[in-house]
Amino acid sequence: MQIISSDELGRRLDITPEQIRKDLATFGQFGRKGIGYDVRELKEKISNILGLQNKWRLAIVGVGHLGGALANYVNFASLGFSVVALFDNNKKIIGSEVNGIKIHAVSRMKKIVAEKSVDIGVITVPADEAQSVADFLVAAGVKGIWNFAPTKLSVPPTVPLVNEDLSVGLSALSYHMSQDKE
């Protein structure tokens, strides 16, 4: 059995051991005082907390640069996610494949989402098209939306929405670089 202490976890993650113990305690009983955490058990519990045992199936709407990059993103598989469908309105690319995944017309979304058992809709269209794509995805029955368009979307409370805003990370970097200059 492989054991890791909160001290060692903290060191690797740049978080205080106290914070690690506190965060994990939110979700119940983890590890043993003075001994540490069983690595395999910890990984399995965290994976279950995050719902990663579900093997979610993704559809990407908008196969531009970002959508294409996500369709090729290898790290999803290691977390149990898989991209099973792509959608776009551009007739020139409908019917072609990216990374072995077929691009469908947006008008066929309802049918394909059902056929492919899509769980998560990924929005990588321009901001002004994002809300209508979100509406289509919700109508097609997806259970969650991952939005990369830089706009605030309105979706029913039953459909969890996570916004991915690349400018947040870059602004954080800018902040730290400015602090260091002073």
Next chain:
Amino acid sequence: MQIISSDELGRRLDITPEQIRKDLATFGQFGRKGIGYDVRELKEKISNILGLQNKWRLAIVGVGHLGGALANYVNFASLGFSVVALFDNNKKIIGSEVNGIKIHAVSRMKKIVAEKSVDIGVITVPADEAQSVADFLVAAGVKGIWNFAPTKLSVPPTVPLVNEDLSVGLSALSYHMSQDKE
């Protein structure tokens, strides 16, 4: 003068007005009690806190799918960031351009970073190449690193590093979708 209240800001951002007032207070005096914030002044102050007045210049290392997508990402410009150089080791693409930006050999990094006054190095290479790219960037004199490779990098404390991990957002979505099922 355009005024916005912390109530209205909170409504738009899905944050409590108390949290907004508390967060802003961390950085000094903002707005007037019972009146609100002067929108233009608030934007300018936040921009200065984040160091966005600096017009940072970015170089992207690794022009694969993700690097190419970032080179085409239009929203950087609206925040004052600009991509001024691209680097790759693939001889087939060195010398060509993406979005009007030339791709250079990684071996020319020091020279190009100086010539183009690059501030921020963006790492979009595979995980096993990321540390050596980070070392090259630091040696070339960049002031900050934005890392998309799924690995923990070691850089000098004088060079701020922000890691962008797309699996974090997706795991958060998975978590919320799992909660809703129960």
